[in-house]
Amino acid sequence: xxxxxxxxxxxxxxxxxxxxxxxxxxxxxxxxxxxxNLHSLPSYxxxxxxxxxxxxxxLLLCAWSIFEGPVIIGMVMxxxxxxxxxxxxxxxxxxxxxxxxxxxxxxxxxNQPDALITAAETLQRYSQxxxxxxxxxxxxIALLGLMWARSMIVAELRARQRVETAVRYALFACAxxxxxxxxxxxxxxxxxxxxxxxSVPVADFIFGLEWSPQMAIRADQVGSSGSFGAVPLFxxxxxxxxxxxxxxxxxxxxxxxYLAEYAHKSVRAYAKPALEILAGIxxxxxxxxxxxxxxxxxxxxxxxxxxSVSSESALAAGLVMGVMIIPFISSLADDVxxxxxxxxxxxxLAMGATHSETVRRVVIPAALPGIVAGIMLAISRxxxxxxxxxxxxxLAANMTFNPLDSVTTVTVQIxxxxxxxxxFDSAKTLAAFALGxxxxxxxxxxxxxxxxxxxxxxxxxx
Amino acid sequence: xNTSTTLGVGTLPMxxxxxxxGAGPVNIELTATQATVGSAQIxxxxxxxxxxxxFYGEKQAIYDVNVDIGKNQVIAMIGPSGxxxxxxLRSLNRMNDTIDSCRVEGDIRxxxxxxxxxxxxxxxxxxxVGMVFQKPNPFPKSIYDNVAYGPKIHGLADTRVDLDEMxxxxxxxxxxxxxxxxxxxxxxxxxxxxxxxxLCIARAIAVSxxxxxxxxxxxxxxxxxxxxxxxxxxxxxxxxTIAIVTHSMQQAARVSQRTAYFHLGRxxxxxPTEQVFTNPEHSLTESYITGRFG
Ligand SMILES: Nc1ncnc2c1ncn2[C@@H]1O[C@H](COP(=O)(O)OP(=O)(O)OP(=O)(O)O)[C@@H](O)[C@H]1O
Ligand SMILES: [Mg+2]
Numbered sequence: 001x002x003x004x005x006x007x008x009x010x011x012x013x014x015x016x017x018x019x020x021x022x023x024x025x026x027x028x029x030x031x032x033x034x035x036x037n038l039h040s041l042p043s044y045x046x047x048x049x050x051x052x053x054x055x056x057x058x059l060l061l062c063a064w065s066i067f068e069g070p071v072i073i074g075m076v077m078x079x080x081x082x083x084x085x086x087x088x089x090x091x092x093x094x095x096x097x098x099x100x101x102x103x104x105x106x107x108x109x110x111n112q113p114d115a116l117i118t119a120a121e122t123l124q125r126y127s128q129x130x131x132x133x134x135x136x137x138x139x140x141i142a143l144l145g146l147m148w149a150r151s152m153i154v155a156e157l158r159a160r161q162r163v164e165t166a167v168r169y170a171l172f173a174c175a176x177x178x179x180x181x182x183x184x185x186x187x188x189x190x191x192x193x194x195x196x197x198x199s200v201p202v203a204d205f206i207f208g209l210e211w212s213p214q215m216a217i218r219a220d221q222v223g224s225s226g227s228f229g230a231v232p233l234f235x236x237x238x239x240x241x242x243x244x245x246x247x248x249x250x251x252x253x254x255x256x257x258y259l260a261e262y263a264h265k266s267v268r269a270y271a272k273p274a275l276e277i278l279a280g281i282x283x284x285x286x287x288x289x290x291x292x293x294x295x296x297x298x299x300x301x302x303x304x305x306x307x308s309v310s311s312e313s314a315l316a317a318g319l320v321m322g323v324m325i326i327p328f329i330s331s332l333a334d335d336v337x338x339x340x341x342x343x344x345x346x347x348x349l350a351m352g353a354t355h356s357e358t359v360r361r362v363v364i365p366a367a368l369p370g371i372v373a374g375i376m377l378a379i380s381r382x383x384x385x386x387x388x389x390x391x392x393x394x395l396a397a398n399m400t401f402n403p404l405d406s407v408t409t410v411t412v413q414i415x416x417x418x419x420x421x422x423x424f425d426s427a428k429t430l431a432a433f434a435l436g437x438x439x440x441x442x443x444x445x446x447x448x449x450x451x452x453x454x455x456x457x458x459x460x461x462x
Numbered sequence: 463x464n465t466s467t468t469l470g471v472g473t474l475p476m477x478x479x480x481x482x483x484g485a486g487p488v489n490i491e492l493t494a495t496q497a498t499v500g501s502a503q504i505x506x507x508x509x510x511x512x513x514x515x516x517f518y519g520e521k522q523a524i525y526d527v528n529v530d531i532g533k534n535q536v537i538a539m540i541g542p543s544g545x546x547x548x549x550x551l552r553s554l555n556r557m558n559d560t561i562d563s564c565r566v567e568g569d570i571r572x573x574x575x576x577x578x579x580x581x582x583x584x585x586x587x588x589x590x591v592g593m594v595f596q597k598p599n600p601f602p603k604s605i606y607d608n609v610a611y612g613p614k615i616h617g618l619a620d621t622r623v624d625l626d627e628m629x630x631x632x633x634x635x636x637x638x639x640x641x642x643x644x645x646x647x648x649x650x651x652x653x654x655x656x657x658x659x660x661l662c663i664a665r666a667i668a669v670s671x672x673x674x675x676x677x678x679x680x681x682x683x684x685x686x687x688x689x690x691x692x693x694x695x696x697x698x699x700x701x702x703t704i705a706i707v708t709h710s711m712q713q714a715a716r717v718s719q720r721t722a723y724f725h726l727g728r729x730x731x732x733x734p735t736e737q738v739f740t741n742p743e744h745s746l747t748e749s750y751i752t753g754r755f756g
Contacts, residue, residue: 265562341599342560343595343597343599344599344601344602345560346557346560346595346599347595347599347600347601347662347665348601348611349557349560349588350555350557350588350592350593350595350666351588351589351592351611351612351615351665351666351669352585352586352587352588352589352590352592352612352615352616352669353585353611353615354585357615361601361611361615362601362602362603365601365602365603366601366602
């Protein structure tokens with residue numbers, strides 16, 4: 001049986017086990033004169049039985065599926081005549097692929113050495129054998145677990161505690177998966193970055209003022225070594241984000257205050273979802289809106305005032321990005337503002353404060369931790385945003401604080417470094433990982449600051 | 463005295479009035495006429511309330527209340543839980559405006575100015591009629607800022623020294639100063655429940671309102687703090703008008719000059735406090751103060 005089929009069989013068995021366990025517990029309870037004579041509710045006995053039936057079998061199934069392939073291939077390789085044995089790990093992989101392709105019928109058998117054909121047959125035989133034994137083993141373990149757990153059920157069995165413990169471990173395992181995934185990503189980025197820092201010194205990367213990652217393929221070409229100073233990129237990111245926040249924070253906050261404090265219920269019912277639609281617009285759409293509408297408009301306006309605005313500018317990208325971020329801030333801020341207890345407003349109003357005084361002096365300070373958290377989230381969003389900037393702010397790594405110039409950001413550079421053909425061990429490609437690492441560190445620091453800020457306010461206000 | 467008789471006899475629980483001590487069958491004529499017994503109207507009133515009905519949506523919470531609140535006097539409002547004391551009190555500084563479903567009908571005046579006339583400035587009204595709520599609700603600010611809140615928004619203090627002095631005076635009056643003088647700049651929300659309530663009292667008196675409405679101000683306080691607040695009420699009543707809701711008969715007896723008894727949204731009796739507690743005019747009042755229900 002195939003592993004997926006076996007999995008579904010296992011699920012079925014587990015469900016069956018639940019009902020059998022619960023049934024037996026109910027039966028015992030009836031004999032004793034009511035459920036209250038059991039240690040736990042009958043369904044706990046059901047879960048208990050299901051756990052013993054499903055968990056060990058599932059574990060075995062997973063392990064088998066993971067190790068089956070490599071073990072069988074290893075055995076097949078060992079059976080090859082010595083002249084065909086692969087010499088290195090790359091050849092090993094190639095040969096293994098070839099054999100399995102032959103056995104699957106993807107590669108025609110004609111023109112293949114006999115030894116390989118035999119190997120393919122062996123592979124097929126082993127696979128079949130493995131599948132049979134897996135089916136037999138897994139299902140018998142499941143059945144054994146079921147029988148054993150069911151036979152263990154007596155009135156005194158502390159099934160509730162057992163199940164609770166199992167639940168705790170299961171939750172712990174899930175948390176571990178999340179943590180290890182993050183850790184894995186960070187480590188891989190870190191590792192690749194270290195590769196990069198072998199060819200470009202860290203200080204040059206972090207403090208370098210020039211960014212031109214074009215590396216010549218041949219050493220004798222002009223400009224053969226690129227320069228990897230990341231400062232212009234971070235300045236560009238900062239510039240665009242700042243512009244975006246200048247748009248998003250006031251508008252988002254004000255609209256949240258309006259919605260939460262002033263808007264009539266019926267207005268709110270329509271206005272809030274309408275605002276949230278902004279968050280649903282794909283960033284690509286924002287991007288071409290920025291590039292095709294806002295940027296030319298800014299250019300025209302700038303020209304009429306005698307300013308030179310480049311056709312792709314940080315301002316255009318920032319403005320549009322700000323609009324995109326508005327719903328993040330307004331929605332979150334609206335939630336925390338409405339969560340401020342009415343008693344607080346009453347207290348202020350009863351002192352003879354006006355509505356706006358109440359909002360300004362009592363409601364907003366009370367909601368501040370949530371508002372700050374929302375803003376921090378929005379900043380992270382702005383820093384990580386790519387599409388709008390690619391389209392509207394250009395690719396030139398200008399080192400400038402003038403929002404009318406075209407700039408480029410970290411994310412945009414990562415995209416340009418990794419699109420198109422590239423070798424995976426050139427400094428140019430690896431630079432993307434280093435940039436990613438920096439970006440990650442910056443967002444991490446921002447989040448830590450945000451948490452700290454929120455905690456400070458919490459301590460003060462609770 | 464108002465004598466509208468729109469309500470049926472059955473609307474008041476007769477069972478409560480029937481088993482009153484050996485005085486024989488209880489007089490039922492009052493439930494029929496619906497008039498408040500006693501002296502609800504007095505000369506020299508700070509606020510007057512006439513024919514006031516209050517509704518929460520369709521549900522009526524206050525029925526046709528007529529009463530005067532005497533200048534520089536303390537009036538206590540007592541009655542069983544849910545009878546509408548808080549609702550009535552909140553109508554006296556229009557705090558019911560903040561509840562969407564709440565509707566107030568009738569005529570309420572302060573110094574002969576109609577509270578609900580369009581000319582009246584609610585903000586100014588609330589500065590004149592302060593309120594201490596049933597549940598303490600300090601702002602999420604420091605203790606100092608809590609008390610300084612009112613003086614600041616009304617521009618009562620010109621200098622920092624003035625403000626400091628106002629804060630200290632108010633906290634002293636509320637009997638909180640000694641406990642908080644070393645931590646004026648810590649969060650007011652970090653105080654204990656009883657301290658928070660005294661902070662709210664200090665906050666309310668900091669703006670020296672003409673009328674102070676207190677909704678069970680001592681329900682979270684220990685006897686010592688309660689005594690302090692009662693002292694404060696007595697002291698304030700020399701210059702201010704006070705309406706206090708309380709569940710403590712002793713407290714009503716100690717601090718008030720007049721007592722109003724509410725029952726199921728109706729004002730049953732208003733009389734001088736001494737009379738209410740020694741010789742109540744209405745049988746429902748008597749049942750309540752002798753602990754027969756409520
Ligand atoms: N916001 C509201 N919406 C709807 N009904 C309300 C509201 N507030 C109070 N009520 C109702 O009005 C009636 C009077 O309530 P109120 O709070 O005035 O009673 P109370 O006399 O202050 O009681 P307590 O002594 O328990 O504080 C009650 O029946 C209550 O259910
Ligand atoms: Mg109340």
